[in-house]
Amino acid sequence: MTLWMRLKELRRYPSALIGVAVIALLLLMSVYAVIRYPYSQAISLWRAGERTWIENPRNAAPFWYNWFGADLPLTVKVNLNEARLVDQQDLGGGVRRRLLVLSFDYPWRGGFPTEIALFYDTTFQRAAPQAVLSWRTPDGREVPLGTQTLRGSGRYLLSGDSTLARRLGAPPQEALFRDVRLGPNGVRADRPLPGRYELYVDLYTFEPDTKVDLRLVVYGQLHGWAGTDHLRRDITIALLWGAPIAIAFGMSAALTLTLWYLFISALGAWYGGWVDALVDRLTELRMILPLLPILVMVGMFWSRSIWLILAVLILYGLIGGSKGYRAMYMQARAFPYIEAARAYGASNFRIVRRYLVPRFLPLAIPAFVNAIPGYVFLEASLAILGLGDPLLPTWGKLIQDAYSRGALYLGYYYWILIPAAMLFLTGVGFAFVGFALDRVFNPRLRSL
């Protein structure tokens, strides 16, 4: 039976089909990630710091929380060019007054915004423009917010203004959105009032060539497919990039080492004597060398680059062979076709290369697939220990970030659960396929 026909037998196993689907999904994700955010861009986005992400909410949950009836706010952004110009006056001497209204809909009943910020970017000679701010709620209340001097480029964080908070008697992002009507039982519900909100900006410029740009950002509680982390970064990027990294890492380690074990064990078993003894001793040495602590040492003393870790992992695997394969080869030594090969004068190396290794290659296919999750989780393990790659975002690093920032205590479950789900899918997907392959290629197991 050819290899391809055997692989087609996988169709008989529903679990294998699920596994293949999961792996295909991961591959698609990898391709998409690499095209959408090229390597260098992914790194720079992930390491960019808070400035790049300043308009994202902090620790926001994924937007699909609302599909389950959460009704939590998304982030609302209003630019100056969407503003309504209500009134403008020339006050003489280059002084101009403009009354602008930045309005937006806030349809959510499930929670308050997390922050409110007014970003500004101004150019002027000597006198900075000033803005008198006032807030209008959907039920027509007006809340004066004071006067701000818009110097250069920056942001006025309404939610961080302690004077305002004291005046309003509550954090501004709650006080400005709260539904103040009394409920039927005479109690005021602690929830936002949905509707159209307006920020009135009474803008005074003192020089004719002054330029002003404004942008109101009302930070929500939900963001993107995977939420955001403590640095406002969009977790989706790390989630996407985790796939190609995990697959490249797991597959290259598993492939190299499976082939190596197949080859070196054949060499040992065929030549016997001191070669066999050496390979066997080395295999034992590998069993005793503690892999994870050694990788910890490499990470601590050399470099944390994931590619170096991969190289060390493969070097570690090259020490010795596999006891299981050795036992199989020992039996195969006596097979008639090997004897035939010897009879026609095949060299030792030729027998190993052409007759021993190819015969057991199919048996190594399930072993290869089954080995992948182990390496993927090994990378995650190192990340959990704080030894993840310093540049690249990986699933393990996401979990470590979340774990060390107390996501489990603070209730940011998505932050751990989404990357964990990806790891789980990868692990189980490959294992499903591996188990089925084991049955296809291992006739002893087929009937079981």
Place this chain on the structure above:
Amino acid sequence: MLENLRRLGSYMMVRGLLLFLTVAVAIWLIIIIANLGGAMDKVIESEIKERVGAMLQNPDIQQLPAAERLRIYEQNVEILRRQYGLDRPFIERAVRYLLNGITLNFGYADRLTSDTGSKQVKLILLERLPHTLLLWGTSQVILFFLSVFIALMLSRRYGSLADRLAVALAPTSAPPAWFYGILLILIFASILRVLPYGGFVEAPPPPTRLGYALSVLKHMTLPVLSVIIGGIFSAIYSWRTFFLIYSSEDYVELARAKGLPGRVIERRYILRPTLPPIITNFAMMLIAVWMGGIITETVFAWPGLGRRLYEAIGANDTAVIVGANALYGYLLAISVFVLDILYAALDPRVRVGAVGGQRL
């Protein structure tokens, strides 16, 4: 019988010696890897500074002017550097490091201290060993007996719903124990709030011995459970498969034909010949578990060896990290050795020339 024991004894001696040599090579490799980043020399440097620092505590020296004290300090550091061979080529030092490594003598820690206040690396590591052994001993014993028991049961009911379910669930063992640990913490600590997030015992520890034991038990529940969930289905699957393969052998059929009771067939005809491969399997699992334990202990803040390694990483404590590597080398070697002996005791082929029919 005596002959058997003698053979087993000499086998053990040879194996023990070989393994010891392997450990020595392993420790030597660890030292080479560490020192490629200059780590071992740093360990020695910090030990020298510790010793000279202690020397300067002498009141006679304390009274000297600062410049003089500095001169004495540097002079002594230089003498000790020469004494430790830091001015010699690495090859020479490697021998000394190896001897230190084999005796787990890694000098003094940079930053960490043991719970008893010592800075000796050996103490810092060894004081955590009992906790690790408690956790892993418990979970491995439960996992082993539970999976063998269930696998035997399933192999009897081959093809039943439970059997097929166990096979279908086998891939859930692909994620390691710590992965399930995080989920268990999330469910039982964060959401349900019935079990602690981690740790070894409540703070402050309960005064009575019983209370203490119960508190430890409570803290152990989740880590042990995570190890069991992480390993049980693949263990059941592989052992069930083994039993099935062996229960279709001719001699088992013959035993059935003879009308032997099922229990006897299971114990003598199926379990007995499958034990050696089971033991090998168990050994490989144990080795994987030693390594996985580092993360599981970290996740559960279990004060064992793995957590210590994590703390050493956080504190950038070179000596403790290298020491932990060597200690893990020993632990793995001991596991291999113990299982080797079990294997030899169980597999008649190892006792070459054993007097026919006798059992150990």
